Amino acid sequence: AQSVAQPEDQVNVAEGNPLTVKCTYSVSGNPYLFWYVQYPNRGLQFLLKYITGDNLVKGSYGFEAEFNKSQTSFHLKKPSALVSDSALYFCAGRTGYALNFGKGTSLLVTP
Amino acid sequence: GAGVSQSPSNKVTEKGKDVELRCDPISGHTALYWYRQSLGQGLEFLIYFQGNSAPDKSGLPSDRFSAERTGGSVSTLTIQRTQQEDSAVYLCASSFRLAGGSSYNEQFFGPGTRLTVL
Numbered sequence: 001a002q003s004v005a006q007p008e009d010q011v012n013v014a015e016g017n018p019l020t021v022k023c024t025y026s027v028s029g030n031p032y033l034f035w036y037v038q039y040p041n042r043g044l045q046f047l048l049k050y051i052t053g054d055n056l057v058k059g060s061y062g063f064e065a066e067f068n069k070s071q072t073s074f075h076l077k078k079p080s081a082l083v084s085d086s087a088l089y090f091c092a093g094r095t096g097y098a099l100n101f102g103k104g105t106s107l108l109v110t111p
Numbered sequence: 112g113a114g115v116s117q118s119p120s121n122k123v124t125e126k127g128k129d130v131e132l133r134c135d136p137i138s139g140h141t142a143l144y145w146y147r148q149s150l151g152q153g154l155e156f157l158i159y160f161q162g163n164s165a166p167d168k169s170g171l172p173s174d175r176f177s178a179e180r181t182g183g184s185v186s187t188l189t190i191q192r193t194q195q196e197d198s199a200v201y202l203c204a205s206s207f208r209l210a211g212g213s214s215y216n217e218q219f220f221g222p223g224t225r226l227t228v229l
Binding site for chain 2: 032034036041042043044045046049089096098099100101102103104
């Protein structure tokens with residue numbers, strides 16, 4: 001089973017600044033980790049995943065995530081935030097065929 | 112190409128009524144999933160289909176909930192005798208399943224059905 005935790009309910013960042021949305025995981029076995037984004041009144045959109053290989057995973061819309069085994073973390077990052085990045089972000093781990101989602105982190109990017 | 116579609120987008124019903132929620136997955140995706148999103152519980156897994164069979168029903172919250180999938184495509188989630196605590200957004204997702212093993216592929220989500228039980 002794989003569970004994830006998102007320690008921050010909300011992250012605020014100014015446009016143009018780097019952003020980080022935190023996720024930690026707890027797994028038995030190999031971790032399979034995902035990031036999704038949800039815009040208001042929309043479904044979840046896949047951003048990126050870590051299965052194996054390079055610790056730095058690049059995804060959609062300029063996002064990337066760093067897998068850190070020693071810290072059991074999988075933080076989502078972007079070098080320069082856009083106002084349009086404001087949304088709800090979910091980290092997820094896999095148990096069987098299901099995804100176990102964190103509670104979500106609301107990202108607000110201000111102009 | 113077309114994504115996952117769900118209908119209706121919104122459903123308001125009275126307590127005690129039955130409701131049916133429909134999901135049309137991405138063409139060619141053999142795996143289909145139902146999740147529920149609510150303020151109090153976050154995102155919860157309900158059920159998984161591989162083809163027309165459901166090997167994992169572990170997330171269904173009660174026997175009032177059932178789901179079926181026909182022709183390896185469309186799925187219907189049925190909630191009988193709805194209760195107010197069933198109010199939530201019901202999300203459907205689909206994915207490829209890699210041949211010979213577990214699916215490591217990302218799941219693609221539909222826009223959801225917002226269910227309100229009065």
